[in-house]
Amino acid sequence: MSEFLTSRKKDYSLWYNELVKKAGLAENSAVRGCMVIKPYGFSIWEKMQSALDTMFKETGHSNAYFPLFIPKSYFSKEASHVEGFAKECAVVTHYRLRNSADGKGVEVDPDSKLEEELIVRPTSETIIWNTYKNWIQSYRDLPLLINQWANIVRWEMRTRLFLRTAEFLWQEGHTAHETEKEAREETLKMLDVYRKFAEEYLAIPVYSGIKSESEKFAGAVDTYCIEGLMQDGKALQMGTSHFLGQNFAKAFDVKFSSRTGALEHVWGTSWGVSTRLMGALVMAHSDDDGLILPPKIAPLHVVIVPIYKSDDEFTRVSEVALKILSEIKSLGLTVKFDDRKDHKPGWKFSEYEMKGVPVRIALGPRDLQNGTAEVSRRDTKEKKLYAISTLEKEIPKLLDEIQKNLFKKALDWRTQNTCQANDFAQFKKVLDETPGFVMAHWDGTKETEERIKDETKATIRCIPVDGSAEKGKCMVTGKDSARRVVFARAY
Amino acid sequence: MSEFLTSRKKDYSLWYNELVKKAGLAENSAVRGCMVIKPYGFSIWEKMQSALDTMFKETGHSNAYFPLFIPKSYFSKEASHVEGFAKECAVVTHYRLRNSADGKGVEVDPDSKLEEELIVRPTSETIIWNTYKNWIQSYRDLPLLINQWANIVRWEMRTRLFLRTAEFLWQEGHTAHETEKEAREETLKMLDVYRKFAEEYLAIPVYSGIKSESEKFAGAVDTYCIEGLMQDGKALQMGTSHFLGQNFAKAFDVKFSSRTGALEHVWGTSWGVSTRLMGALVMAHSDDDGLILPPKIAPLHVVIVPIYKSDDEFTRVSEVALKILSEIKSLGLTVKFDDRKDHKPGWKFSEYEMKGVPVRIALGPRDLQNGTAEVSRRDTKEKKLYAISTLEKEIPKLLDEIQKNLFKKALDWRTQNTCQANDFAQFKKVLDETPGFVMAHWDGTKETEERIKDETKATIRCIPVDGSAEKGKCMVTGKDSARRVVFARAY
Numbered sequence: 015m016s017e018f019l020t021s022r023k024k025d026y027s028l029w030y031n032e033l034v035k036k037a038g039l040a041e042n043s044a045v046r047g048c049m050v051i052k053p054y055g056f057s058i059w060e061k062m063q064s065a066l067d068t069m070f071k072e073t074g075h076s077n078a079y080f081p082l083f084i085p086k087s088y089f090s091k092e093a094s095h096v097e098g099f100a101k102e103c104a105v106v107t108h109y110r111l112r113n114s115a116d117g118k119g120v121e122v123d124p125d126s127k128l129e130e131e132l133i134v135r136p137t138s139e140t141i142i143w144n145t146y147k148n149w150i151q152s153y154r155d156l157p158l159l160i161n162q163w164a165n166i167v168r169w170e171m172r173t174r175l176f177l178r179t180a181e182f183l184w185q186e187g188h189t190a191h192e193t194e195k196e197a198r199e200e201t202l203k204m205l206d207v208y209r210k211f212a213e214e215y216l217a218i219p220v221y222s223g224i225k226s227e228s229e230k231f232a233g234a235v236d237t238y239c240i241e242g243l244m245q246d247g248k249a250l251q252m253g254t255s256h257f258l259g260q261n262f263a264k265a266f267d268v269k270f271s272s273r274t275g276a277l278e279h280v281w282g283t284s285w286g287v288s289t290r291l292m293g294a295l296v297m298a299h300s301d302d303d304g305l306i307l308p309p310k311i312a313p314l315h316v317v318i319v320p321i322y323k324s325d326d327e328f329t330r331v332s333e334v335a336l337k338i339l340s341e342i343k344s345l346g347l348t349v350k351f352d353d354r355k356d357h358k359p360g361w362k363f364s365e366y367e368m369k370g371v372p373v374r375i376a377l378g379p380r381d382l383q384n385g386t387a388e389v390s391r392r393d394t395k396e397k398k399l400y401a402i403s404t405l406e407k408e409i410p411k412l413l414d415e416i417q418k419n420l421f422k423k424a425l426d427w428r429t430q431n432t433c434q435a436n437d438f439a440q441f442k443k444v445l446d447e448t449p450g451f452v453m454a455h456w457d458g459t460k461e462t463e464e465r466i467k468d469e470t471k472a473t474i475r476c477i478p479v480d481g482s483a484e485k486g487k488c489m490v491t492g493k494d495s496a497r498r499v500v501f502a503r504a505y
Numbered sequence: 506m507s508e509f510l511t512s513r514k515k516d517y518s519l520w521y522n523e524l525v526k527k528a529g530l531a532e533n534s535a536v537r538g539c540m541v542i543k544p545y546g547f548s549i550w551e552k553m554q555s556a557l558d559t560m561f562k563e564t565g566h567s568n569a570y571f572p573l574f575i576p577k578s579y580f581s582k583e584a585s586h587v588e589g590f591a592k593e594c595a596v597v598t599h600y601r602l603r604n605s606a607d608g609k610g611v612e613v614d615p616d617s618k619l620e621e622e623l624i625v626r627p628t629s630e631t632i633i634w635n636t637y638k639n640w641i642q643s644y645r646d647l648p649l650l651i652n653q654w655a656n657i658v659r660w661e662m663r664t665r666l667f668l669r670t671a672e673f674l675w676q677e678g679h680t681a682h683e684t685e686k687e688a689r690e691e692t693l694k695m696l697d698v699y700r701k702f703a704e705e706y707l708a709i710p711v712y713s714g715i716k717s718e719s720e721k722f723a724g725a726v727d728t729y730c731i732e733g734l735m736q737d738g739k740a741l742q743m744g745t746s747h748f749l750g751q752n753f754a755k756a757f758d759v760k761f762s763s764r765t766g767a768l769e770h771v772w773g774t775s776w777g778v779s780t781r782l783m784g785a786l787v788m789a790h791s792d793d794d795g796l797i798l799p800p801k802i803a804p805l806h807v808v809i810v811p812i813y814k815s816d817d818e819f820t821r822v823s824e825v826a827l828k829i830l831s832e833i834k835s836l837g838l839t840v841k842f843d844d845r846k847d848h849k850p851g852w853k854f855s856e857y858e859m860k861g862v863p864v865r866i867a868l869g870p871r872d873l874q875n876g877t878a879e880v881s882r883r884d885t886k887e888k889k890l891y892a893i894s895t896l897e898k899e900i901p902k903l904l905d906e907i908q909k910n911l912f913k914k915a916l917d918w919r920t921q922n923t924c925q926a927n928d929f930a931q932f933k934k935v936l937d938e939t940p941g942f943v944m945a946h947w948d949g950t951k952e953t954e955e956r957i958k959d960e961t962k963a964t965i966r967c968i969p970v971d972g973s974a975e976k977g978k979c980m981v982t983g984k985d986s987a988r989r990v991v992f993a994r995a996y
Contacts, residue, residue, distance in 0.1 A: 043636065045572045045623065050636055053567035053651060060568065078547045081539035082625075082656055082672050083595070086602070090610040104574070105599040105613050106625065109660040111577070111592055119581040122596055122622055131613055132536065134573075134597065134625070145534065145541055154847075160544060165573055165656065169600040181573050356645075 021302045026246040033296060034175045037305045037368050040292070047173040047180030054369060055292060057313035059183070062291060063163065065215050065311065066185065069207050075159040075187060080141050082165075083132035088140035092265040095139065098232020102169040104134040104180075134167040139233060139258070139284055142188045143266040150190060150280055152271050157200070158190040166288070176293035177250075177505050184288035190280045192272065194259070197281035201257040202479075204285040205238045208253035216291065217308040217420035218242045218298045219428050220252060221451065221500050223476030228460055234284075235259035241475040241500065243428045244297035247449025249475045249502035252294050255285035293505075298424055299393075305370030306393055308420050309413040316342055316349040316409060317371050319362045321378030328355075334402065335377050338387070341406045347413070367392060372416050373409060393419055434498070438489050441501070442470055451475070451502045455495035457488035465490060466501070475500045512793045517737040524787060525666045528796045528859050531783070538664040538671030545860060546783060548804035550674070553782060554654065556706050556802065557676065560698050566650040566678060571632050573656075574623035579631035583756040586630065589723020593660040595625040595671075625658040630724060630749070630775055633679045634757040641681060641771055643762050648691070649681040657779070667784035668741075668996055675779035681771045683763065685750070688772035692748040693970075695776040696729045699744035707782065708799040708911035709733040709789045710919055711743060712942065712991050714967030719951050725775075726750035732966040732991065734919045735788035738940025740966050740993035743785050746776035784996075789915055790884075796861030797884055799911050800904040807833055807840040807900060808862050810853050812869030819846075825893065826868050829878070832897045838904070858883060863907050864900060884910055925989070929980050932992070933961055942966070942993050946986035948979035956981060957992070966991045 019036065020028045034040055039055030042048075051059065067077070083106060089096045110126035113119075135141065142160075149155060163185045173179050187204060191197040205222055212220045220240035230237035234256035241249050263269070263279040272278050299306040309315055318335045322328040335351050342349040352362055359376065366374055376388040387405060390397045393416050400408050431450025435441035444452050456462060456474065467473055476499070483497040510527065511519045525531055530546030533539075542550065558568070574597060580587045601617035604610075626632065633651075640646060654676045664670050678695060682688040696713055703711045711731035721728035725747035732740050754760070754770040763769050790797040800806055809826045813819040826842050833840040843853055850867065857865055867879040878896060881888045884907050891899050922941025926932035935943050947953060947965065958964050967990070974988040 041639075043572045043632070045574045045576060045632070048572035048574060050572065051570040053569045056569045057567065076544035076548065077551065078544045079542040079674065081534045081536045081541065082658065083536045083539060085536060086611060086613075089602075096611060101602055101611075102600065103602065104597045104623070105602065105617075106595045107598045107613065108596040109593065111580075111594065111596065111624075120577060120587060120592075122577075122598065126596075132595070133602075141534070141536070148532075167573065183570065 019302055019304065022245060029302070030293075030297060031175065033300055033304060033368075037370065039296070039305075040175045042175065045180075047170055049175050049179050049181070051183070051289070054313070058295070058307070058311060059289060059292060061311040061313060062211075062215070063185075066207075066211055066287070067163075069211060070161050070185075070187065073159075073203060073207060075161045075189075077162065078160050079162055079164070080138050080145060082135055084135050084138070084141045086131045086133055088144060089133065091140065092233045092261055094261075095233035095265075102171075103136050104167045104169060106132040106134065135164070136166060136168045137284075137286075138162065138164070138186055139188065139262050140266070143262040143268055143282070146188075146190055146280070147266050147268045150268055150270050153192050153273050156190055156192045156270060156280065157196065159187075159200075160189065161185055161187045174293075176289055176296070179289075182289045184286050186284060186286040189283045190263075190268070191283070192270070192281070194281050197259075197283050198257055201236070201238060201255050201283045201285070204283070205240065205253075205255040208240050208255065208285070208287060211287075212240055212242060212252055212291075212294075213421065215308065215310045216295055216298070217310075217417060217424060218252070218294060219421065219425045221476055221478065223478040223500065225254075225476060226460075226463055226474045226499075228463060229474060231256045231284075233258060233261055235261065238479070239476055241451075241502070241504075242294050242298060243424075243431060243450055243502070244294070244505070245427065246297070247431055247503070249451065249504040250290070250294050250297065251475070251504065252291060253285070253287040256283060258282035258284060299420055300370065303364070304368030306420065307370035307372060309372045309417050312370065312372050313348065314350055314369075314371050315347040315413060316373045316375060317362075317366050318349065318351045318375045318377060319359050319366075320351075320353060321359050321376055321381075327379045328353075330382060331377050331379065334382055338375065338377070338402065338405055342409055345406065345410055347409070363390075372413055375405070391416055393423075435489060436486075438466075441466075441472075441489055445470055445472055445501075445503065449503065451500050453498040454489045454501055455486040455497075456499050457491045457493035457495055459491075462488060462490050470503075472501045472503050475502050475504060510793055510795065513736060520793070521784075521788060522666065524791055524795060524859075528861065530787070530796075531666045533666065536671075538661055540666050540670050540672070542674070542780070545804070549786070549798070549802060550780060550783060552802040552804060553702075553706070554676075557698075557702055557778070558654075560702060561652050561676075561678065564650075564694060564698060566652045566680075568653065569651050570653055570655070571629050571636065573626055575626050575629070575632045577622045577624055579635060580624065582631065583724045583752055585752075586724035586756075593662075594627050595658045595660060597623040597625065626655070627657060627659045628775075628777075629653065629655070629677055630679065630753050631757070634753040634759055634773070637679075637681055637771070638757050638759045641759055641761050644683050644764050647681055647683045647761060647771065648687065650678075650691075651680065652676055652678045665784075667780055667787070670780075673780045675777050677775060677777040680774045681754075681759070682774070683761070683772070685772050688750075688774050689748055692727070692729060692746050692774045692776070695774070696731065696744075696746040699731050699746065699776070699778060702778075703731055703733060703743055703785075704912065706799065706801045707786055707789070708801075708908060708915060709743070709785060710912065710916045712967055712969065714969040714991065716745075716967060717951075717954055717965045717990075719954060720965060722747045722775075724749065724752055726752065729970070730967055732942075732993070732995075733785050733789060734915075734922060734941055734993070735785070735996070736918070737788070738922055738994070740942065740995040741781070741785050741788065742966070742995065743782060744776070744778040747774060749773035749775060790911055791861065794855070795859030797911065798861035798863060800863045800908050803861065803863050804839065805841055805860075805862050806838040806904060807864045807866060808853075808857050809840065809842045809866045809868060810850050810857075811842075811844060812850050812867055812872075818870045819844075821873060822868050822870065825873055829866065829868070829893065829896055833900055836897065836901055838900070854881075863904055866896070882907055884914075926980060927977075929957075932957075932963075932980055936961055936963055936992075936994065940994065942991050944989040945980045945992055946977040946988075947990050948982045948984035948986055950982075953979060953981050961994075963992045963994050966993050966995060
């Protein structure tokens with residue numbers, strides 16, 4: 015790790031891109047807008063997947079898999095859905111190539127034109143509700159609680175690794191219910207699963223709430239979201255949960271015979287988080303030396319680096335290191351002994367700092383004499399000597415402390431960067447001086463929302479659904495406002 | 506479960522399709538050739554994934570993710586690859602839709618035509634080796650041992666659920682090595698991982714060996730495979746492992762500086778198994794009552810069905826059932842107590858038989874009196890009374906026995922249906938009378954292989970690589986043959 019990162023202060027955006035590449039998370043591919051998720055980055059995504067998948071299953075959901083392709087006509091069936099989605103997407107028009115006439119390559123065979131074009135899924139509501147039509151006849155078939163882990167394509171013009179890519183990985187839950195009440199409960203339940211995951215695993219505090227009309231999902235009645243604050247003061251939408259009402263049931267004619275014998279349209283929800291969470295993770299915690307990972311989603315918890323001069327020292331240090339390794343392993347933690355001889359300890363230290371490994375143990379001949387080991391935590395860079403005999407007890411405590419500290423630090427950051435603004439001038443000033451969330455009154459109209467966006471680039475991140483409503487006057491128009499809403503400039 | 510299946514004897518193909526649908530494994534979607542993998546089917550696939558993923562990681566591989574789309578020109582870079590692959594595939598030509606002039610739907614925006622068409626990956630060697638070019642500079646970067654779980658599209662004309670679908674799920678390993686020896690070892694190591702998985706998890710004995718020239722992967726030097734025998738006497742290729750030589754390294758200019766300082770092309774392998782294994786699983790073990798699952802990949806190991814007449818009986822039976830449930834659960838097994846009151850025990854029995862749950866426990870008032878429970882195993886349908894107090898000890902033993910019995914049964918079936926043929930007439934007779942594997946001598950030419958296929962529909966499934974070589978004369982041409990090879994009619 016002879017290379018270092020551009021500092022966050024100097025160029026936050028460049029720092030982000032460099033970190034994502036140098037920590038081995040992802041890189042751009044030869045295909046426009048599509049990324050390669052590299053092994054280390056993917057191993058973090060696997061930890062996220064595993065935690066989320068467990069939470070989904072604990073709340074009664076099963077996984078399934080639906081087709082990658084959606085017939086073009088499906089998008090026109092739900093009126094607002096087509097407006098929001100079917101426009102920028104990958105269109106499959108042919109199904110065969112042939113040798114080109116010049117013999118030098120292949121070309122599309124014009125005879126293989128599809129009767130109806132297929133769209134690579136930008137989200138799967140349409141194909142899934144078209145399938146649910148056959149799965150749901152009676153209230154006994156409900157609720158239907160299904161999730162899918164899949165790849166998604168949206169033809170974004172400006173892309174950034176993890177944050178906005180043409181192809182990305184995600185999960186999409188699609189549920190069907192007897193009643194509006196049950197579907198609304200499901201929407202909020204999954205929103206809370208996301209909040210919990212963001213806070214307890216990713217150590218990122220989030221505001222949860224409802225989107226304004228103009229920011230909601232195309233096809234939803236209500237869109238709920240969780241919003242995190244990054245270190246540059248910009249907000250990042252980290253997950254959404256949609257109450258679909260009967261919109262897709264009506265578009266795809268999904269009816270069930272109810273307990274009273276009536277034929278009714280089914281109520282639906284959908285909810286998703288994506289590899290965008292990888293971007294949130296990087297931007298919420300990391301520093302100028304590299305990634306900082308919350309232990310709960312770190313693929314490697316502890317690395318042991320030997321310090322030695324002679325082969326004899328290496329042998330003696332290794333022996334103790336391997337004992338420590340097996341002790342820590344037996345706690346169910348992942349731990350690695352880096353015995354590579356072609357790199358110096360300092361080089362290894364930098365490498366594991368870049369990769370965000372939460373705890374590093376350095377062990378040298380002097381430590382053996384004293385029965386100690388130098389333990390360094392990635393989040394604060396604090397170093398401390400521990401008696402080797404206590405490591406088994408201390409390491410789990412330390413990991414727990416790191417997890418909590420990262421959340422606290424992120425929460426403090428959000429607290430410091432969440433302000434109230436009572437008039438538009440103050441709003442603009444606050445946005446520039448302490449970038450972050452601004453709580454302000456808004457008259458509830460699309461026009462005012464647009465004006466705020468045009469003049470400040472800030473958008474309504476969400477309208478909180480907790481009990482904190484406080485009446486007031488819109489900061490722009492002076493009209494009545496039922497409550498402050500959460501504004502920020504956002505990714 | 507009032508519906509039953511067509512019997513295997515009456516129509517094996519229909520039996521398969523009905524079973525796949527009625528057991529809740531998969532169904533056809535509205536998109537030609539693409540299937541929906543239903544929750545129960547997907548939960549079996551998840552068990553397969555989990556076991557395989559563990560085996561891949563234990564052998565040093567990491568997961569990563571590469572783009573869904575591959576630029577068309579990449580396929581022309583490896584000469585034989587393009588012949589085998591790039592022809593029947595989904596081609597993305599445009600990236601935007603627009604509202605149609607009649608206002609009734611959407612149409613492809615002609616202005617969004619891509620400069621170079623993108624192919625939805627039919628396999629990922631090309632995009633991955635193009636990426637490896639930047640990852641590999643020195644022998645220190647090798648070996649590179651990467652796997653990807655992904656969806657794949659091949660525009661098949663005739664499709665069958667799991668066995669041959671336009672879109673399917675799979676894993677594809679792609680490794681890069683310093684030397685030919687190491688790459689060849691990797692190829693065989695992963696072939697053996699597949700053999701082990703097929704035999705120890707799926708309980709399907711397989712022949713492993715090398716493919717003939719005409720059956721090998723387009724772009725490989727050598728293709729190895731595992732072949733299982735289905736109950737109709739047809740073979741099914743269950744996994745392949747390819748030694749790629751330096752073919753893709755040369756096509757994508759992937760060189761490394763070796764230990765001697767020379768610049769050399771990298772050696773490669775690739776290997777994969779797919780949702781086709783779900784088809785193998787169904788066809789190898791199941792019967793006319795439904796699915797039979799080996800316990801090691803069964804999502805649900807045990808179901809407890811209460812037998813009762815009155816509410817009081819139900820309460821008393823439930824109490825004991827829940828105790829049994831918690832005991833079995835504590836062993837790390839999955840178990841369900843089916844307390845639904847709207848279905849009779851017999852209906853439930855049929856349902857769990859259709860779904861292939863390995864062990865069923867029926868518990869009624871008389872059992873409570875006697876301290877017994879009726880335990881039924883799905884594979885043999887044998888029922889036996891056990892003392893309730895011994896269930897905790899007996900159930901794991903029984904599951905183990907079922908796993909072994911399924912393998913033994915499949916092995917016996919293969920033994921009975923593997924014959925030798927010494928001349929072409931005998932070969933044809935054997936194929937018709939005892940469909941299965943036929944071991945016969947072949948002169949090693951493409952012409953003879955084609956003639957055999959044309960006249961009998963049998964193909965060379967593999968050329969065994971064990972030590973069983975026995976010289977002889979080709980059954981068709983009488984020319985010299987170094988060893989018998991494995992023929993069968995196949996899926």
